[in-house]
Amino acid sequence: MKELGLGLFLLGLVSLVLPLLGMKFIFLTWIEQWGPAVSWAIRGGITLLGLIFYLSTRNRD
Numbered sequence: 001m002k003e004l005g006l007g008l009f010l011l012g013l014v015s016l017v018l019p020l021l022g023m024k025f026i027f028l029t030w031i032e033q034w035g036p037a038v039s040w041a042i043r044g045g046i047t048l049l050g051l052i053f054y055l056s057t058r059n060r061d
Helices: 002-021 026-034 036-060
Strands: none
Touching: 002 036, 026 036
């Protein structure tokens, strides 16, 4: 679960930074169809979910 959380967190960070640099993340282009506000919410949700997964399993090892 720790690796999944770290992966989601990193994927979310990349998906948040790339549009600011004028690039698109091909894996997540489907979220663009709902408009900018929803796509930013999905990107933020992926990042937040990954962080929650990572932090919740960090101390169990």
